[in-house]
Amino acid sequence: MKKMLWGRTFGVLSELAGIALLLVSAWLIVRAAERPPVLYLMVAIVGVRFFGLSRAALRYVERLLTHDATFARITEARVAVYRDLDRIAPGGMPAHRRGDLVSRVVSDVDAIQDRVLRLRGPWVVAIVSSAVTIALVAVIDPLAGAVLAASTLAAMAAIRVVVPWSVRRAGELTAQWRGDLSADVSQAVLAAQDLVAYGATDVLRRETRRATASLAAAQRRAAVVTGLGEAIVLLATGAAVATIAALSGGLAPVLVGVVVLAPLALVESLSTLAEAERLRPEIEGAEARLGELAVADAAITDPTEPLPLPASHDLRVHDLAVGWTSTVADGIELDLPAGDVIAVTGPSGSGKSTFAHTLARLVEPRGGQVLLGGVDIRDLAASDVRGVIGYLGQDEIVFDTTIRENLRIADPSADDQDMLRALSTAGLEDFVTSLPDGLGTRVGERGNRLSGGERQRLCLARLVLGGHRILVLDEPTEHLDEAAADAMLDDVLALAPGRSLVIVSHSPKVLERVGRQVLVGAEAVTAGR
Numbered sequence: 001m002k003k004m005l006w007g008r009t010f011g012v013l014s015e016l017a018g019i020a021l022l023l024v025s026a027w028l029i030v031r032a033a034e035r036p037p038v039l040y041l042m043v044a045i046v047g048v049r050f051f052g053l054s055r056a057a058l059r060y061v062e063r064l065l066t067h068d069a070t071f072a073r074i075t076e077a078r079v080a081v082y083r084d085l086d087r088i089a090p091g092g093m094p095a096h097r098r099g100d101l102v103s104r105v106v107s108d109v110d111a112i113q114d115r116v117l118r119l120r121g122p123w124v125v126a127i128v129s130s131a132v133t134i135a136l137v138a139v140i141d142p143l144a145g146a147v148l149a150a151s152t153l154a155a156m157a158a159i160r161v162v163v164p165w166s167v168r169r170a171g172e173l174t175a176q177w178r179g180d181l182s183a184d185v186s187q188a189v190l191a192a193q194d195l196v197a198y199g200a201t202d203v204l205r206r207e208t209r210r211a212t213a214s215l216a217a218a219q220r221r222a223a224v225v226t227g228l229g230e231a232i233v234l235l236a237t238g239a240a241v242a243t244i245a246a247l248s249g250g251l252a253p254v255l256v257g258v259v260v261l262a263p264l265a266l267v268e269s270l271s272t273l274a275e276a277e278r279l280r281p282e283i284e285g286a287e288a289r290l291g292e293l294a295v296a297d298a299a300i301t302d303p304t305e306p307l308p309l310p311a312s313h314d315l316r317v318h319d320l321a322v323g324w325t326s327t328v329a330d331g332i333e334l335d336l337p338a339g340d341v342i343a344v345t346g347p348s349g350s351g352k353s354t355f356a357h358t359l360a361r362l363v364e365p366r367g368g369q370v371l372l373g374g375v376d377i378r379d380l381a382a383s384d385v386r387g388v389i390g391y392l393g394q395d396e397i398v399f400d401t402t403i404r405e406n407l408r409i410a411d412p413s414a415d416d417q418d419m420l421r422a423l424s425t426a427g428l429e430d431f432v433t434s435l436p437d438g439l440g441t442r443v444g445e446r447g448n449r450l451s452g453g454e455r456q457r458l459c460l461a462r463l464v465l466g467g468h469r470i471l472v473l474d475e476p477t478e479h480l481d482e483a484a485a486d487a488m489l490d491d492v493l494a495l496a497p498g499r500s501l502v503i504v505s506h507s508p509k510v511l512e513r514v515g516r517q518v519l520v521g522a523e524a525v526t527a528g529r
Contacts, residue, residue: 004116007065008124014058015129019265021051023136026257034254070116077290078109084293090362102186111286114279122272126156129269137262141251144244144259151240151263155233155270163229163277181211229274237263237270300361306381310373313338313388313469315359315500321367322354329355329520330367338469339497343511344504346520352504353393355520356472359502360391372470390468394475396459398447403432404439406458410466419465426461427491428454453484457491470500477510489513 028044082105130152138145188195188204195201240263248256314337321330329351336342346352357363359370361382370377377385399406407419414422416439423429431454435441447455456476463471476492477485489510495501503514511517 001069003065003069007062007069008121010058010062010065011121011125012128014055014062015125015269016132017051017055017058018268019129019133021048021055022261022265023258024048024051026261027254030254030257066117066121070113073116074109074113077112078105081105081109081290081293084296087298088293088296089299090357108286108290111283112290115283115287118279119276119283122269122276126266126269126273130156130266133262133266137259140255141244141248141259143247144262147243147247148240148262148266151236151243152266152270155236156273158232158236159229159270159273159277162232163274164280166228167278168281181208181215184208184211229277230271233267233270233274237267300364300382302381303379306384307375307379309380309384309388310375312373313500314371314373315389315470315502316371316374317359317368318371319368320355320358320365320370322351322358322363323366324354324363327366332368332518332520334502334518336470336500336502338500340516341493341496341501341503341514342516342518343514344502344518344520345506345511348506350520352506352520353474356391356474356502356504359470359472360389361385362391387466388468389470389472390463390466391472392459392463392474392476394478396456398443398450398455398458400443400445402437402440402442403458406443407439407462407465410462414465419461422461422465423457425464425491425495426457427487428457428461451484452479453488456480456488460492464495464499468499470502471495472502472504474504475506476503477505477507485509 024044024047028041028048031044032041085105134145134149134152137148184204184207188208191204195204241260244263245256245260248259251259315334316336317332317334319330320332320334321327322332323329328349329346332355334342334344344352344355354363358365361377361380365378372380372385372388399409404416404419407422408414411418419439420429420433423432432438432441441449443449443455443458447458450458460473460476473492477488480488485507486509492501492503493513503510505511505514
């Protein structure tokens, strides 16, 4: 806040320096036309130089301070958005596509920066600098000061009302189309290989072009009315100059140039208001969308007074019903002593993945119980449950950074030795240590520099590093060739009895290796043999 206040102060001083530069120059030109001794002009000459140089220096300091303060605020806002997403994930906003949420995290948070720098700041600078200029002109000629005050207030009022109204009418769908475009592009990036393989790229290309064309049209309509604000400023300025010139006949000639050019000195600060108000609807829309995240219901609700974690890691499921918005499977029974292994199988769409999410406390049970050490997981804090039960999905996220940073997500305090031990458990240590950069090797976007098995093992190592005692693995051998799948399954089963394993799979080989099974199906759910 202190930096922002100082930044606003330097911004006002910079604008006043620009205004003083114009007014002093006007006085100097008129006075020089009278051909006085040159010494009479020295103060004005020095003043022109001083205001010209100080304006740039003050502007630099203002930008430095305000941007520093704003970036700190943006960082806090982005962290708050991540916390909101964590609170409502994974099912808190089912109506929104992934690309739209990415747009909120990136573009909408950046819009908060525009409110501070490009909306609020110009108004502060314009109001203070206009007030000082009007006061100076009023001292020279009260009537001219009154005219300048009237024209400035009229311009400000018109800009504040007309420009946002025009932009809203012209571009009220801009944010919607931007979200649709982000969602389409995100979907295209994630599904590019499958779309090419099936020859379905034309469909998504048409949708993306449609969103692009609609967004461009909305932005063009908004750009057309943007000039309306500057037109208002120029119209008010021209009227003020003409009126003051007509009423300044009684002034000394050397002061006429000062009062007549005073309205022109305010053109720059008033024009920035037009640009600021053009952004207002977009900024307000971004804040409203971020507000939706802040008030969205949490996917999981913690009890008012959570019970402490039990010492036992036995996992039992009794008459469990699972589903996101409606029940997709019920009557599920499971008994998994600590260190044991069990498989969950069933037809596609029968609710196996939903059951896995429910065990990991990512979805609320729709009936029945999930008992951890004899305690219902709904009586425990969700973060505590997830600290014990870890979930590994089919398409787990790998970030475009180093192996070390991808592992550090699970335990920010882990050192290299801890990471290597986790990699060894997942069967990846030899591969990583053979790389020139070792843990510092970048894995590429979505881990595309790794093979499918290496990427899956990296995610498994991350789960191991997190210290989870019960691992819920959703199709851990999916998308792997037979040899890689067998090797992966060997390493997964080797985690027991040190950890309990719930392996969701429809692979006959996996089910045969595991033995004990729980069938999740549309007709019945039975305890495994």
